[in-house]
Amino acid sequence: MQFKKYFLVVCSFASFLGCRSISVNKSAMHTATTTPVALGVIGIHENHMLNTDFQVTTIPTYKKGIRVGITPTTFDKTTFKAYKNSSPNNPQQITYIDSVDTKPQFLKIELIDWVSIISELEQGYNQQTIEYLKRQQDAEMISSVSMSVSPQIIKEIQSAEAVFLVNKNYKQYELSLVTDGKSHKTIDFSDTTIFGYRLSYFCWGENDKRRVSLFDIVDENDNCPKDTYKNAEKAKEKINYLKL
Template identity: 25%
Template sequence: MNYRKLLCFLPLIALITSCSVLPKKDAFEATSTKVSLAVLGTKERSFRKTDFETVGIPVLKKPVALNYSVHNFTEDLFKEYTNMSSGQPAPVVKYVDSLENKPKFVVLEIMDKVLLLSQLNKDVNRTSRTYIKNRPNTKIITGVRMVLTAEMKTQLKAADALYLTSNKRNKNIVLLYKKERQIGTLSLDNSFAFGYKMASFCWDISEEKQVRLGALVGDGERCSQKMLRDPKKLEERRIQEYLSF
């Protein structure tokens, strides 16, 4: 073995290895427009941010489980929050990099995506589903970064489980649970979302040979081989299979 050649290749191997463990791109995008969990819409890119234009709110008859986590502001995220909240009625946040106790924000994410898709396929959401079918680039908000009021923080601390559902006015609210018992509700109207995560829809064909929403994938990700982003192509495939049978 030529050890000189091996030594020449070591820096290249180290570079390749280091590239393989690069941190993943942040799935959240900055926004200056009002967003909320589970709403449908389209994104509009600009130089500094990606604004989200809401076009519809699906009806959630069954509560969808949420994941809730608390995070410290970093300097970059605080700048993002400051830029997005400028001129808007957002909670006041003070950040000093030298202080050990940093201000915090929360992340709410839809955890039970299977149940969410099941409800989107129900008759009550036929209008929303038709809209998605005609506009395959439609997205759904699956996560938000938020700054809460002091009252909302107190409410969340008392709960050990959160669920998203629709009230009688078909407006999404958060149900607060403690030891499997509902202890309250939370409206997100007074919160301020300065970042959001989107998902795209994939369509498949059910066992009853009906075209339906089959999966949610991260923004920019591809559907599996059996699913398609455009449902009209699936309908064409179903017709061809029926004619060839």
């Protein structure tokens, strides 16, 4: 993967295109899913009485790395409880004592380069995903995760110039750490614990060929931009109405 070229392009056009991040806070974080989740996947989210559930329905292919934002965050009672509920065996061996001033940290990781995500989804190798999204208006993308990793990995991520979500192999992702325009280390999600996540949904509108096209991906609590719709069929009806 030619990270150097891609990294320079991202940096050059960031101010023009506007990499847009999603604000994540504890009150908005979904936890206690009954199935594993991953950053960048698409599925259906359901709220049940005792837990939430996110069923992955499609895993897009990202042949170009997707830039992510990293925010080291200190555990508190609420987030540590969410971590322990997600992984009772405490695989990262996190020790949290409320009375001790120095608390362990976790990472909030969020997709920020929506222009590249939309471009990737529109490629031929993701055609089935796009067709699925047009039919399923309730589909959402996991756009941010709260993730526990070892202190060493936190240091390595913080020291990188940029971090990208990339395809590891068929239908799996990993994080690539980039310095001096080159990937120097990858982090497998199997070595982490994701205990919280946030969602975004898809907005459809009319392109310059008067066809329904993916225009935006917005936070779950936001509205689609003007003249775009969460329901692709509604966008299609609008186009057909204007043709009359």
